[in-house]
Amino acid sequence: MTDGVAAVTRWLRACADEFDARREELDALDRLLGDGDHGTNMCRGFIAAQTLDLSELVTGAEALRQVGMALVSNVGGASGPLFGTYLLRIGAVWPLHPTTRAVAMATRQGLDGVMARGKASVGDKTMVDAIAPAADSLDLSARDGEDLAVALEKAADAAEAGALATVGMAARRGRAHLLAGESVGVIDPGAVSVGIIARIAAQSLS
Ligand code: ADP
Ligand code: MG
Ligand code: MG
Numbered sequence: 044m045t046d047g048v049a050a051v052t053r054w055l056r057a058c059a060d061e062f063d064a065r066r067e068e069l070d071a072l073d074r075l076l077g078d079g080d081h082g083t084n085m086c087r088g089f090i091a092a093q094t095l096d097l098s099e100l101v102t103g104a105e106a107l108r109q110v111g112m113a114l115v116s117n118v119g120g121a122s123g124p125l126f127g128t129y130l131l132r133i134g135a136v137w138p139l140h141p142t143t144r145a146v147a148m149a150t151r152q153g154l155d156g157v158m159a160r161g162k163a164s165v166g167d168k169t170m171v172d173a174i175a176p177a178a179d180s181l182d183l184s185a186r187d188g189e190d191l192a193v194a195l196e197k198a199a200d201a202a203e204a205g206a207l208a209t210v211g212m213a214a215r216r217g218r219a220h221l222l223a224g225e226s227v228g229v230i231d232p233g234a235v236s237v238g239i240i241a242r243i244a245a246q247s248l249s
Contacts, residue, residue: 047103047139053247055097055110059089061239072232077218081232084118088126091117103141107134121217122233125161125170132156141248143194147181150198154178161216168212168219168226173237176205195245202241206234 044052062069062085069082092113097106107130115127133153138145154174163169180201184194209231214220219231 044098045101045103047137048097048100048106050248051103051106051110052097054243055089055093055106057243057247058240059086059093061243062086062089062236065239069232069235072230072235075229076214076222076226076231078120080120081122081236084120084122085126085236088114088118088123102137102139104134104137104139107131107137110134121161122170122236125157125233126236128156128160129153129170129174141191143181143189143191144185146191146194147178147185150174150178150181163216166212167215168209168231168234169214169216170231170233170237172209172212172231173202173205173234173241176201177237177241190249192245192249195241195249199238199241199245202234203238206230206238209234 062082066082066086069085070079073079073081092110095109095113097109100106100109111127111130111134114123114130117123118126130153132155133149136149136152154171157174158164158171161169163171165171165175177198180198181194184197207230210228212227213224214222214226219226
């Protein structure tokens with residue numbers, strides 16, 4: 044297996060394990076804001092992706108695209124197409140040898156894809172509120188010439204902080220928008236999931 048595919052495979056396995064372990068927690072958050080299935084959805088998607096045989100693939104980019112397609116086709120609801128689009132767009136530009144600048148550009152592409160698909164802006168209390176600060180952090184790291192390992196740790200910190208900040212927001216997209224102001228006080232589960240994915244990327248990609 045090539046290094047690129049091995050890195051994506053490591054990341055994928057760890058994500059599947061983490062979503063399995065945190066399924067109840069994410070479902071419970073989604074019960075407060077939506078229909079209570081976010082953890083189950085992420086789990087189903089990543090477990091389906093984990094059963095893919097990626098070993099014959101050559102590049103990490105191809106592997107990321109396969110994972111993205113598995114999420115789109117195995118997860119219903121809002122999150123399948125949105126997380127799928129995120130990974131498909133990242134996979135469309137993922138480089139053979141990831142650098143901070145290339146990962147920053149790929150993450151920006153992923154953010155643009157999610158925003159185009161879901162029509163959410165920053166501040167609408169969605170996964171966008173975790174991806175956007177991670178993308179901004181990666182841009183700063185690229186500008187400052189930081190190593191990828193440092194940049195990915197900072198991006199995961201930014202994604203987790205962005206997720207936490209959704210507590211104070213009123214939802215304007217997704218099922219939670221039906222609650223409007225009553226959604227204030229609860230963290231957005233999709234944003235938590237972005238933090239999970241970013242933290243595991245920091246642990247497995249560099
Ligand atoms: P569903 O709402 O279809 O049951 P999930 O519960 O799996 O799907 O996912 C809900 C998450 O999806 C939300 O917490 C939010 O982060 C994200 N989400 C929902 N709608 C949008 C949207 N239009 N744009 C961006 N993210 C969204
Ligand atoms: Mg839901
Ligand atoms: Mg649902």
